[in-house]
Amino acid sequence: MPETLLEAQNFSVQAGDQILVHPLSFTVQAGETLGIVGESGSGKSLTSLAIMGLLPPNLRASGHLLFKAKNLLNLTEDQFSPMRGQQMAMIFQEPMSALNPSIRCGAQVAEMLRQHTTLKATARKKKVIALFEEVELPRAKQMYRAYPHQLSGGQKQRVMIAMALACKPKLLIADEPTTALDVSVQAGILKLLKKLQQEYGMALIFISHDLQVVHQVADSILVLHQGHLKEYASAHTVFNHPQDPYTKGLLACRPTADSYDKRLPLVRDFLLNENASREVISPQVKEERTLSRLKQAPLFEIRNLSKFFQSAQGLFKSAQSVAALNQVSLEVYPGESLGLVGESGSGKTTLGRLLVGLEKASAGEIFYEKIDLAKASTAQWRKLHRKIQIIFQDPFASLNPRMPIGNAIAEVLQVQHKRSSAQAKEEAESLLEKVGLLKEYYGRYPHEFSGGQRQRIGIARALAVQPDFIVCDESVSALDVSVQAQILNLLNDLKDEFGFTYLFISHDLNVVKYFCDRMVVLQDGKVVEAGLAEDVYRQPKQEYTQKLIAASQL
Secondary structure, eight states: OOOEEEEEEEEEEEETTEEEEEEEEEEEETTOEEEEEOOTTSSHHHHHHHHTTOOOTTOEEEEEEEETTEEGGGOOHHHHTTTBTTTEEEEOSOHHHHSOTTSOHHHHHHHHHHHHOOOOHHHHHHHHHHHHHHTTOSSHHHHHHOOGGGSOHHHHHHHHHHHHHTTOOSEEEEESTTTTSOHHHHHHHHHHHHHHHHHHTOEEEEEESOHHHHHTTOSEEEEEETTEEEEEEEHHHHHHSOOSHHHHHHHHHSOOTTOOBSSOOOHHHHHTTOOOOOOBOOHHHHHHHHHHHTTSOOSEEEEEEEEEEEOOOOSSSOOOEEEEEEEEEEEEOTTOEEEEEOOTTSSHHHHHHHHTTSSOOSEEEEEETTEEGGGOOHHHHHHHTTTEEEEOSOHHHHSOTTSOHHHHHHHHHHHHHOOOHHHHHHHHHHHHHHTTOOGGGGGOOGGGSOHHHHHHHHHHHHHHTOOSEEEEESTTTTSOHHHHHHHHHHHHHHHHHHOOEEEEEOSOHHHHHHHOSEEEEEETTEEEEEEEHHHHHHSOOSHHHHHHHHHHTO
C-alpha cells in the first residue's frame, strides 16, 4: 500500500466567528494527484495555504493536517520554515506576482537551493540550469540570466515549477497553474507536471475552478462550494456519476465540442433544480443564420493590415522591428460574433486594439462606414468611440479604484450623451440591472466586487455608449466556469436585444466554437485559417489549427 503522505481530519478555517472552510477530511497518498475544485470563495486556496503554513494571521485553522503523521497546525514558524521547499512546495496562480521582477530568474531558483542545501555557488548554478532543462525551458543558460518580464506566461510558469522542484519535495501544490494560459501552453504544463510527478514520485494537489482541466491530471477529486465539501471521490466517479447538484452544474456549464444550448446551463439552476428544459440550436440553424448575415455589406473591411513594434534596444544590440500583424485581410459583418483565436503573440489583441483606436496601424486599411480608421483623426475617433467599444480582459485594471462604479458608468453618459447628473445616475442604475447587478451597487468601489461582477460592470460601461461594435478581449478567460457561462449568456442576450456585432478574442476554442458564428485563426501575425466556427473546429485544414483544437480537447 502507498504511504499516506497528507491526511486532513475535520480540518477547518475561520476568521473570528465566521467559518470560511467547514470541516474537511481527505487523504493524499504518495504519488497520488488530488484535484480540489470549486469557484472563487470555495476555500480551495485557503486549504492550500494552511497546508503550507501561510495562512494570514487573522485566520485560524483547527482540526488536524497530518503530514507524515505530524500535525502541521501545531508547528511554529521556525519549525515550518525548513519544510517549505524541502518537504513541500507550491506553484502559485500568478507567476509574475510570485517572481521578483528585479532579480534574474536563475538567481531566484538558486536562492531556494542556497536556503535548503550545502551546494556552493557554482554547483547551484549548474543545478538550476539542469532544472530549467528538465522543465523544458528553451535556451536554459540564457534563461538563467533573464528577468521575469522577458519571459512569456508559460515560461514564467516553468520557472516557478523549477523553483518548486529544486529540492525534490514529497508534496507539490499547484494553485490554478494554467488558468490564463493558451490551450497549447496549458496542455504542455499539464503534461510536464505529470511527467515530473512520475520521475520524482511526489504527491500532487492540483487546484482549479475547471473540472475539465482537473480531469486530465487527478486520481481523486474534492469538490468545494462556499467552504462546504460537496463531493469527494475518484476522478472516474466524479465525472461519470456525479452525486451532488453543484458538481453536475460545474460539469454542464463549461462549453464543450458538443455544446449547442441557446443558453449555457448555470450552476445555480442545478442547485435550485431548475434545469429541466434546455433549448438547443442545431449547427444547421446556426449556419443558415451566419450565411444570411454574410449577404450584407461588411461592417468592417480590413485590407493588408500590418502593425510593427520596435523591440527594446539593448546594450550590445540595436532595436529591431517586430511584426505583430502582417498583411491581415478580413471582413466583419453586422450582427455576427467573429471569433479570433491563436496563441499568445499571434496578434489577436493587437488587431482588436487597432479596431478601437488604441493603436495606430503601420500599414493597410480599416474601413468602417466608409472611414479608413487607420487614418482617422482624433476628432473623428471622438465620434467613432460612440459606436466602437472594447471590454478588456482585466476589468479591475480598467476601472478607476477611487471612483464608485456607478459614477464610472454615469460619467460616460454625461460625456458621450450630454445627460444631466440625475439622468445619468438613473440610466447607470438601469444599466447595472441590465447586466444582472443591483442598482444599490451604484456607490460601491471596484474592490468590493468579484471578478465576474467587475466584468459585468465593464460590460455596463461599454453599453452606456450605445455602440454598434464591441471587441471582447479575452473577457471571460480568467473567470470561474460558472461565471463564464453567465457572462456568455449575457453577451448573447445583449446581442439579441441590441443587435451588437462582436469581435470575440479568446484562446479557448471550445468557447469560441460555442459563442461565435465564424472563426479566424492567427499565427505570428498572419491569418492562417478562417471559416464558419463549426467547420473550422470540426475540419481544420492547417496543422497549427489542428494543434490548437487537439490541445483544447484534452
